[in-house]
Amino acid sequence: MKYMVVALLILFSASSFATQENYQFDTPEQQALFKELTATLRCPMCQNQNIADSDAMIAHDMRRKVYQLINQGQDHDQVVAFMKSRYGDFVYYQPPVTRTTIWLWLLPISVVLLGIVLILRRKPNKLTAQDEQAALARAQALLDEDK
Amino acid sequence: MQNKLKFAIPLVFFLGLCVFLFQGLFSDPQARDAMTLDRPMPEFTLPDLMQPEVMYTQDVFDGKVTLLNVWGVWCVTCQVELPYLTALSEQGVHIVGLYYDQDLDPDFGIKTLARVQQEVIDITDRLGNPFAYNIFDVYRDTSLDLGVTGAPESLLIDQNGIIRVHHIGDVNHRVWQNKFADVYLELTGQTINGVAE
Numbered sequence: 001m002k003y004m005v006v007a008l009l010i011l012f013s014a015s016s017f018a019t020q021e022n023y024q025f026d027t028p029e030q031q032a033l034f035k036e037l038t039a040t041l042r043c044p045m046c047q048n049q050n051i052a053d054s055d056a057m058i059a060h061d062m063r064r065k066v067y068q069l070i071n072q073g074q075d076h077d078q079v080v081a082f083m084k085s086r087y088g089d090f091v092y093y094q095p096p097v098t099r100t101t102i103w104l105w106l107l108p109i110s111v112v113l114l115g116i117v118l119i120l121r122r123k124p125n126k127l128t129a130q131d132e133q134a135a136l137a138r139a140q141a142l143l144d145e146d147k
Numbered sequence: 148m149q150n151k152l153k154f155a156i157p158l159v160f161f162l163g164l165c166v167f168l169f170q171g172l173f174s175d176p177q178a179r180d181a182m183t184l185d186r187p188m189p190e191f192t193l194p195d196l197m198q199p200e201v202m203y204t205q206d207v208f209d210g211k212v213t214l215l216n217v218w219g220v221w222c223v224t225c226q227v228e229l230p231y232l233t234a235l236s237e238q239g240v241h242i243v244g245l246y247y248d249q250d251l252d253p254d255f256g257i258k259t260l261a262r263v264q265q266e267v268i269d270i271t272d273r274l275g276n277p278f279a280y281n282i283f284d285v286y287r288d289t290s291l292d293l294g295v296t297g298a299p300e301s302l303l304i305d306q307n308g309i310i311r312v313h314h315i316g317d318v319n320h321r322v323w324q325n326k327f328a329d330v331y332l333e334l335t336g337q338t339i340n341g342v343a344e
Contacts, residue, residue: 044294044296045296046295056297057249057287057295057297058291058295058297061287061288061290061291062291063198065288065291084182086182086183086291086292086293086294087179087294087296088179088180088184088294090338
């Protein structure tokens with residue numbers, strides 16, 4: 001039983017180490033920048049994975065390139081521009097605002113606005129008030145009959 | 148009339164949604180516009196795969212229409228397209244390989260160059276050798292500069308070193324006719340179809 005547990009632990013530790021590489025940085029800022037960039041750059045071969053998570057070869061190569069660029073002293077925007085010029089807007093998780101993508105922001109806002117307009121324009125329902133009166137009258141009549 | 152219109156709104160909305168989602172069934176999520184199109188080849192200095200002392204630069208493409216094929220022996224689809232590429236080269240297409248290896252990790256290399264060369268010789272002996280020569284992308288960063296996401300990919304480079312076609316996936320008769328043949332005709336004045344007559 002004990003060996004089983006150990007074996008299982010080893011099994012799972014191997015998979016979590018699969019995409020770990022040893023990249024050494026001079027400063028903690030560079031390390032943080034590397035973490036941020038690999039989390040926000042998308043692996044162009046995978047459907048929806050950032051390059052920090054992916055084990056695809058292209059993700060390995062992109063991590064190595066990000067590391068090199070950071071060590072050359074490039075900042076966040078320069079690295080993103082480098083990747084975009086090769087792999088297009090797809091490679092970065094924050095889409096640029098263009099004529100097609102503007103709807104990502106406009107559509108939710110317009111739905112909320114439409115909802116507000118519909119609520120404000122709704123007329124108070126007179127029918128229910130009348131129905132209530134009629135029902136009360138009928139009930140009263142029934143009560144009167146019982147007397 | 149007013150009421151009928153109100154009922155039509157959800158129906159129209161629903162039908163619109165159906166059309167939109169139906170189109171989605173046929174779209175390829177992997178398809179993306181290549182960023183390399185109509186741009187010059189990125190700068191590089193890389194060795195020949197078979198004779199590492201020979202170095203190539205981006206100028207090697209000047210003056211000749213070249214089909215640059217990104218490949219590796221580890222890639223199964225590349226083996227599928229080798230016979231067709233060989234047929235193309237026999238009809239006169241100048242094909243150059245951009246070779247990159249998966250197991251030859253530049254940082255933690257476990258494979259020797261001699262072994263890679265032997266594997267390439269074995270496979271081209273068996274399936275055909277369309278390549279005038281192979282450029283060895285040692286660190287895979289020229290592939291990265293080209294926006295290559297995997298193998299195989301093929302690029303048609305014109306006489307001035309400008310990338311005119313960038314195709315992801317294997318080259319077969321259909322792909323050649325649809326994507327390459329017209330541009331190749333425009334550049335060279337030759338009609339090539341890769342099918343033995």
